[in-house]
Amino acid sequence: MAKRVTKKPPTKVDEKTMKSLAKKASGLGDKKGDKRLQAITNRILLDLFKTMQDFKITPDEAWTAVSYFGSLGHEAGLLTPGLGIEHFIDLLQDAADAKAGLKGGTPRTIEGPLYIAGAPISDGYARLDDGKDKADVLMVSGRVTSTNGKPLANAVVDVWHANSMGNYSHFDPSQSKYNLRRRIRTDKDGRYTFRTIMPVGYGCPPGGPTETFLKKLGRHASRPSHVHYFVSAKGHRQLTTQFNLAGDPLTYDDFAFATRDELVADVHRVKDKTRIAELGLDGPFNEITFDFELQPNKKGAPDSIVRRDRVTIG
Numbered sequence: 015m016a017k018r019v020t021k022k023p024p025t026k027v028d029e030k031t032m033k034s035l036a037k038k039a040s041g042l043g044d045k046k047g048d049k050r051l052q053a054i055t056n057r058i059l060l061d062l063f064k065t066m067q068d069f070k071i072t073p074d075e076a077w078t079a080v081s082y083f084g085s086l087g088h089e090a091g092l093l094t095p096g097l098g099i100e101h102f103i104d105l106l107q108d109a110a111d112a113k114a115g116l117k118g119g120t121p122r123t124i125e126g127p128l129y130i131a132g133a134p135i136s137d138g139y140a141r142l143d144d145g146k147d148k149a150d151v152l153m154v155s156g157r158v159t160s161t162n163g164k165p166l167a168n169a170v171v172d173v174w175h176a177n178s179m180g181n182y183s184h185f186d187p188s189q190s191k192y193n194l195r196r197r198i199r200t201d202k203d204g205r206y207t208f209r210t211i212m213p214v215g216y217g218c219p220p221g222g223p224t225e226t227f228l229k230k231l232g233r234h235a236s237r238p239s240h241v242h243y244f245v246s247a248k249g250h251r252q253l254t255t256q257f258n259l260a261g262d263p264l265t266y267d268d269f270a271f272a273t274r275d276e277l278v279a280d281v282h283r284v285k286d287k288t289r290i291a292e293l294g295l296d297g298p299f300n301e302i303t304f305d306f307e308l309q310p311n312k313k314g315a316p317d318s319i320v321r322r323d324r325v326t327i328g
């Protein structure tokens with residue numbers, strides 16, 4: 015009678031098995047597939063398998079995660095900055111720029127998911143609000159220059175921000191079309207000016223997947239008051255940035271990691287009667303001055319334009 019060999023079941027999944035499964039699942043080495051996608055998928059799967067084993071992820075936890083990702087929908091655009099991934103993309107771009115020898119200029123920071131393309135365009139000046147929101151008036155002005163200080167005429171300052179409830183037009187259907195969104199062409203001295211209302215920082219939708227996840231991590235899901243910009247000019251690299259308002263309790267505690275020291279704007283209260291009268295206002299208003307410095311195009315520089323799904327409204 016042959017001797018029965020009883021093989022001890024493994025108490026751990028060995029690395030060879032993990033590597034083999036990740037390789038097959040990612041199609042690594044298959045000539046028909048996209049090589050870069052295969053390599054990245056293989057790496058992510060292998061890291062995930064190791065994480066699952068090291069943290070003894072239970073089947074219930076694994077399926078909770080699968081349901082979670084399925085529930086994200088358009089909030090994927092909020093979770094990405096919330097987990098620092100959008101800021102990390104900026105850091106990678108900064109490093110690539112430094113490697114290409116690019117220096118100076120206003121720092122970039124995240125775009126966020128609430129841009130709408132095609133806002134009305136005007137020369138030198140625009141009023142962004144439709145007059146319905148009775149928040150304090152805010153006047154913003156500044157200059158767009160090249161890194162050598164030369165003013166950039168006809169630069170396009172594409173600006174958007176939230177209302178006094180922390181909501182963005184279009185995504186908040188109670189606001190008028192393109193409310194608090196405009197494009198302004200700079201004048202011959204590179205100047206732009208706009209009149210608007212004081213924005214308020216926003217939180218991710220209460221009870222939504224982003225807030226729920228961040229709360230479980232012990233974090234909040236709110237941003238300080240801020241104003242977004244795309245700034246572009248002929249012969250220069252496009253800039254995606256924003257300023258965060260100084261004095262907001264979350265200026266240095268932004269869930270989306272968008273605050274950079276150079277991008278904090280001081281708000282001045284203007285009480286001068288002549289200036290109030292010039293603007294036709296009833297009383298004091300707020301004012302911010304914010305200049306932009308763009309880097310000239312350079313051969314071999316990384317692309318400064320980010321392509322992603324964005325909403326366009328007709």
Ligand SMILES: [Fe+2]
Pocket residue numbers: 126128176240242
């Ligand atoms: Fe925003």
